[in-house]
Amino acid sequence: MSGKVHSKELKSDKIPKHVAIIMDGNGRWAEQHGLDRIFGHREGVEAVRSVVEGAGEMGIQYLTLYAFSTENWNRPREEVDALMGLLVHAIVAETENLHKNNVSLRTIGDIASLPEQVQQKLAGAIAKTAENSGLRLVLALSYSGRWEMVEAAKRMADELKNDKIDKSSINEELIGKYLPTFGLPDPELLIRTGGEFRVSNFLLWQIAYTELYFTQKLWPDYRKDDLFEAVNDFQKRERRFGKTSEQIRI
Numbered sequence: 001m002s003g004k005v006h007s008k009e010l011k012s013d014k015i016p017k018h019v020a021i022i023m024d025g026n027g028r029w030a031e032q033h034g035l036d037r038i039f040g041h042r043e044g045v046e047a048v049r050s051v052v053e054g055a056g057e058m059g060i061q062y063l064t065l066y067a068f069s070t071e072n073w074n075r076p077r078e079e080v081d082a083l084m085g086l087l088v089h090a091i092v093a094e095t096e097n098l099h100k101n102n103v104s105l106r107t108i109g110d111i112a113s114l115p116e117q118v119q120q121k122l123a124g125a126i127a128k129t130a131e132n133s134g135l136r137l138v139l140a141l142s143y144s145g146r147w148e149m150v151e152a153a154k155r156m157a158d159e160l161k162n163d164k165i166d167k168s169s170i171n172e173e174l175i176g177k178y179l180p181t182f183g184l185p186d187p188e189l190l191i192r193t194g195g196e197f198r199v200s201n202f203l204l205w206q207i208a209y210t211e212l213y214f215t216q217k218l219w220p221d222y223r224k225d226d227l228f229e230a231v232n233d234f235q236k237r238e239r240r241f242g243k244t245s246e247q248i249r250i
């Protein structure tokens with residue numbers, strides 16, 4: 001294992017513009033500490049704070065966090081309620097700090113399906129931080145990659161029906177415009193904590209050429225140093241986008 005990586009050791013011209021994270025392992029962390037699952041989520045907020053700070057220090061422009069998936073609605077009612085409560089609490093507690101650090105907040109997902117109070121707090125935090133020009137923090141809430149593709153298909157079907165678009169104009173770029181994530185660049189790096197090797201319905205369209213990084217660390221134990229290590233690993237990779245090594249080196 002390499003030693004600790006400092007943000008200053010990273011190549012400033014090779015910082016990924018967009019990093020996405022699947023924050024996994026809260027439940028197992030809680031179990032290991034003999035606690036109820038919700039304490040794992042609560043501790044996970046600490047990890048979010050540290051990683052947002054680290055992303056800002058590095059000059060990452062977009063950080064997308066998978067905070068609640070479409071499938072997470074199937075968890076026990078108490079856990080879903082506790083997660084929603086935690087979300088409200090974290091937004092209220094952190095908005096001022098985000099604002100001071102020039103971070104702007106945005107969400108992706110089926111926000112209308114969230115409890116009214118969560119929607120209100122989110123809208124307030126988004127409005128307050130809208131003009132900030134630093135890190136763009138994107139919370140994926142009630143989100144899944146397939147959900148957004150279905151959304152895009154519905155929007156495009158409406159436009160086709162109303163003759164706003166023509167079948168011949170449908171290409172990758174146009175589909176991208178109908179996705180709810182429109183405006184977000186594709187992530188260069190996707191990190192998953194918690195030791196599982198899957199993408200769990202996250203940003204399926206956008207990760208076509210994304211570098212994947214998996215770590216055993218459980219999310220509540222994850223800190224900005226771990227993010228620096230992931231970016232350091234990313235910087236050593238050769239991204240070929242289907243081309244050969246020789247073509248890339250030209």
Ligand code: FPP
Nearest residue numbers: 023024025026027028041044045048067090
């Ligand atoms: C996955 O761990 C984690 C979640 C489903 C929720 C993530 C939420 C937070 C970190 C807190 C709130 C976030 C913000 C942005 C303030 P898991 O429960 O699936 O863990 P397990 O795989 O060990 O059971």
